[in-house]
Amino acid sequence: MNSVIAFIIIFGALVFFHELGHFVFAKRAGILCREFAIGMGPKILAFKKNETQYTLRLLPIGGYVRMAGEDAEMLELKPGFRAGLILGEDEKVEKVILNNKDRYPDLRVVEVADADLDKELYIKGYEEGEETLQIFKLSEKAVFIEDGVETQIAPWDRQFNSKKLYQRFLTIFAGPAMNFVLAFVVLAVLAMLAGVPNEEPILGEVIEGDPASEAGLQQGDVVTAIAGKEITTWTDLTDIISDSPGEELTIDVVRDGQPLTFEVTPRAEVYENGDEEVTQGIMGVYNDLIESPSIFQSIAYGAERTYEFTVLIFNLLGQLVTGQFSIDALAGPVGIYKNTEAVAAAGVYQLMQWGAVLSINLGIMNLLPLPALDGGRLLFFGVEALRGKPIDRQKEGMVHFVGFALLMLLMIVVTWNDIQRYFL
Structure with a gap:
């Protein structure tokens, strides 16, 4: 039950803030927003405030802001009526x-x-x-x-297509952008609550039963050298350990002002990177945390982690395009739910970070220049800027329709893979 609640909260937050970006910039441009919807399919809950109807729908596969003029206006009065x-x-x-x-x-x-x-x-x-x-x-x-x-x-001046190009661009771009903002805020808050990793080579939690614990290393030890190489940052430490699976290493530390030396053999751990298997060394320690960090440290951590996750997801997309990453590894709603279930069991901090990663992923996916996605619409705006006039709306609509159909087909394939992976 807790995992269901966690999934609903995370999904709802990601979609809400994405659509809120569209909604706020549409309202600022003077566009009539007919509906603000979370989910797809039949309505579960609906109420109207001012000009907009707010709805919660049954299927957790997205949401939308229905803006006047995006599609052909259905209101008409024919002669004789x-x-x-x-x-x-x-x-x-x-x-x-x-x-x-x-x-x-x-x-x-x-x-x-x-x-x-x-x-x-x-x-x-x-x-x-x-x-x-x-x-x-x-x-x-x-x-x-x-x-x-x-x-x-919807008078013409309240319709989406009546607005200047930059207003339409910002209205569409604001959705994915809000997902990055949400991830940054969540990661910054997480830093305030859980602390910021210390970049100095100070050992934090030492995992019982792993090589570091077995060798006698303790939390608070300051690593000064590994295998004779001076260590000044946490990255120096992790690089050497990762590159030395199964090798006995001499680790010099300072504990309570006293220099000590330990012999540690990082265990080998194998993971898949595309079609390749990579072996890395694991010692079984976390880096030290700066508790109660300043607001500036938290903001810097939020920005840094947002950037790192963004680069990581782009790298995975690149591997997908080049064939290093199989489509079978993609996760749909079922896979996201199962992963959320596993993360929720690890604790609220891990769940917050997972939510931030999903938010970045949603933002990136929507910015891809594919029909029916925000990125596809932004691409058409770019063509309009170059041509000096918009592309025929019927032709653009057909492209988006075909793109939407292909995306639905992909979602069906991914969801079926998820079902096979977790239930069959």
């Missing part, structure tokens, strides 16, 4: 009733002759029993009501 109009005090149309008109008293029923719901915002038509063509101006926040459901019109 009979619509009921409710006017405000300024004589502008506030509500357009599409059906069930008998439920609304004091309607002005009009047979539509012409309508512009984007730019001029008017409805031309003939009232019942009248032969004179009348023009009704629409309020910029007029709503259409069909089967009791209200949908606000």
